[in-house]
Amino acid sequence: MVVLRGGTVVSPQGLERRDVYIDGEKIAPDGAADEVVNVSGCLLFPGFIDSHTHLDMPVSGTVTADDFASGTGAAIAGGTTVILDFATQDRGHTLAEALDVWHGRADGRCACDYGFHMAVTDWNAATRAELKTMAAAGVTSFKAYMAYDNLRLDDKALGELLAYTGELGAWLGVHCELGNQVTAQVSDLLGRGLTGPQWHPVSRPNRVEADAVARLLALAGESGGLPWVVHLSTREGLVAIEQARAAGRRVLVETCPQYLTLTEELYSLPDFAGAKYVCSPPLRSAQDRNALWRAVADGEVDILSTDHCSFNFKGQKELGRGDFSRIPNGLPGIKQRPALVWACGVSAGRIGPEDMCRMLSETPAKAFGLWGRKGALEPGFDADIVVWDPGYRGAVRAQTQQMRCDYSPWEGFPLTGCARAVYLRGQKAAENGKCLRPGGGEYLRRDTAIIS
């Protein structure tokens, strides 16, 4: 038995000075410790969950820079002990095939525990019949796209998918951008010779997201189901969510550190450097960023995850020179998320450690069928523990981010705390920003969501 002594345990309900006992893979109520680890001065968080990642993912004729080995190594080095990645159905293929492909990419390679959501791109009777078998295989949350021609569902399919996943008690994550509007605006801009990265946000203005959020919530109102708005980026989208909630409707809301810390002026950086920030939805204005922070502080945002989808600047982002629509979409943030939320949220006085624990640990654990194992430092839960050092001072550096990606969107951002040590099911899995146990992660067969 190991005891972490002298730290302060964080939960959404508050901070508590108490020792944490580890017995094998689990947290124990107390006991006779034969090893004492001094963690005085540190906070102890339940391992952070990143419920939105894309690793080893083919996109736009290339493949993400990070695979499951490098991505999860970086994740655990920063304090993330669970990732949930998006297995994605190819049209003409089954969900079972997609799940096999993603297991083939991830199994045996992950440094943190991992599970999959399933993205549905081909909605038909056979797909519908597979939803239950997915849930039995531990895939208890789903995803749909309203944008991207090779991925998106029409409104009829989306409504039916909402209804059927809702019957299973599964959240349906939805990428909320109206694809028709995006396609039209991209071809209009390119046709006018406007080809640089600064035109990417112009092709996807706020209303492209806000209209999609409103349509999703209207469909959910008709069909039932459990809509989960992924990567919310706009104040108008937030208003649509607030209106639905005021009408008594249930919706799970996620945003990401990039929308809280970066703004659209970055797309105009010289030397094509704006391409480093191309993701969809795009970075927004300071007003949007401020509205999202207000929503985070007020408890309106349920989950902060990364949407980690990394591409090197050299050779990958550069594929879009001369045509911004060919810049692979996505940002790398799987390691830095906890430190960014700490620096820009907790240290900046916008939120408390309790809020950080709610959005990075407890709520994703409950929403994605991991509660009881993950998300709290209580007896019987897995001993996934982040020893958080608030005395650390440093800065984001791509060179030390442990990823395969050759840049960081936050290069030079000052950091005011970090994961000093990270335990995964009772074993020390990372220390001082480095992964100690590559391949130490296990597949998580998830239960159904706890809907409150």
Ligand code: MN
């Ligand atoms: Mn998306």
Ligand code: MN
């Ligand atoms: Mn995504």
